[in-house]
Amino acid sequence: MIDLRSDTVTRPTQAMRRAMAEAEVGDDVFGEDPTVRELEEETAALLGAQAALYVPSGHMANQLGLYVSTRSGDEVWAHEHHHLIGDEQGASAVLSRVQPRCFSEGVVPSDAQLESWFAGARQGNVHRAEPSLLWLENTFTGRVVPLAEQRRVTGFAHRNGMRTHLDGARLWNAAAALDVAPARVAEGFDTVSVCFSKGLGAPVGSALAGDADTVLRARRGRKLLGAGMRQAGIIAAGALHALRHHRERIVADHERAELLAARIDELPGLSAAAATNMVLVDTPAGRAAEYVDAFADHGVAALGDGSRIRLVLHLDITDGDVAEAAQRISKAAAQL
Numbered sequence: 001m002i003d004l005r006s007d008t009v010t011r012p013t014q015a016m017r018r019a020m021a022e023a024e025v026g027d028d029v030f031g032e033d034p035t036v037r038e039l040e041e042e043t044a045a046l047l048g049a050q051a052a053l054y055v056p057s058g059h060m061a062n063q064l065g066l067y068v069s070t071r072s073g074d075e076v077w078a079h080e081h082h083h084l085i086g087d088e089q090g091a092s093a094v095l096s097r098v099q100p101r102c103f104s105e106g107v108v109p110s111d112a113q114l115e116s117w118f119a120g121a122r123q124g125n126v127h128r129a130e131p132s133l134l135w136l137e138n139t140f141t142g143r144v145v146p147l148a149e150q151r152r153v154t155g156f157a158h159r160n161g162m163r164t165h166l167d168g169a170r171l172w173n174a175a176a177a178l179d180v181a182p183a184r185v186a187e188g189f190d191t192v193s194v195c196f197s198k199g200l201g202a203p204v205g206s207a208l209a210g211d212a213d214t215v216l217r218a219r220r221g222r223k224l225l226g227a228g229m230r231q232a233g234i235i236a237a238g239a240l241h242a243l244r245h246h247r248e249r250i251v252a253d254h255e256r257a258e259l260l261a262a263r264i265d266e267l268p269g270l271s272a273a274a275a276t277n278m279v280l281v282d283t284p285a286g287r288a289a290e291y292v293d294a295f296a297d298h299g300v301a302a303l304g305d306g307s308r309i310r311l312v313l314h315l316d317i318t319d320g321d322v323a324e325a326a327q328r329i330s331k332a333a334a335q336l
Contacts, residue, residue: 007314023237035233048183061193142275154188196239
């Protein structure tokens with residue numbers, strides 16, 4: 001099976017396994033695991049932040065980003081298709097007890113949208129929740145958000161007393177596509193979450209970065225959620241290896257996505273486009289699940305619903321896999 005469901009399905013490389021086996025460890029709850037501290041320091045430096053916190057998952061990194069920047073009953077502004085809204089089991093309502101206000105057009109809200117929301121909340125309207133956090137993703141469903149657009153909306157938020165968070169689970173892909181340092185993508189955000197498995201191929205872990213005081217509060221929040229990890233250097237070593245050795249190769253995933261998209265786009269009834277390391281395939285109305293099942297029958301695993309299929313290129317996929325996947329998808333599509 002050629003597994004293109006996500007870039008989280010990778011296996012650790014042999015070099016990564018050696019790094020994990022040989023990792024120096026300590027009790028991280030006491031702040032004594034040297035490998036975790038090294039990972040956090042290097043992550044913070046790459047993102048231009050004062051500090052970073054290693055956590056088990058991107059979900060937790062995002063929820064801690066909410067926790068440190070909001071109060072119960074506050075409002076967070078996000079896109080209706082952000083991971084925060086649709087893929088975190090309503091944790092924002094359960095844990096931080098905040099209310100989302102969602103935009104649906106584009107990858108960032110327009111000036112008119114921002115002005116409208118803010119005016120309604122601030123002009124003596126005691127019925128409205130207090131807007132406290134503006135949320136973006138980069139990449140967003142594989143698409144790179146222009147940095148100028150990020151600066152526009154984060155600038156608005158800060159001028160109006162709001163904080164900002166970037167869900168940068170695939171920030172490494174955005175930086176590679178833009179050919180800029182990761183810190184450039186993180187500019188303008190009070191907190192940034194990044195993932196070490198998506199794109200980089202580590203077996204586990206994400207991080208939340210920000211200023212020192214914010215990250216200290218997040219560390220307390222991590223313990224509150226039960227994620228006080230002890231000798232975590234064993235898994236942190238995998239993430240550290242990925243951070244040091246796998247960022248540059250991300251460009252190859254983007255190139256392979258372009259090749260696969262071009263092959264699929266030639267097939268009758270399908271249209272495909274690459275977005276960083278993803279191939280987004282549009283099917284006839286409502287038939288995505290049918291195509292996904294057909295792809296699986298021919299040895300290609302994908303995800304899809306409605307009329308959209310997502311294929312994700314990653315560390316374990318070679319040029320040969322791309323060519324083979326294209327052939328298998330062509331055979332599957334011909335039978336539908």
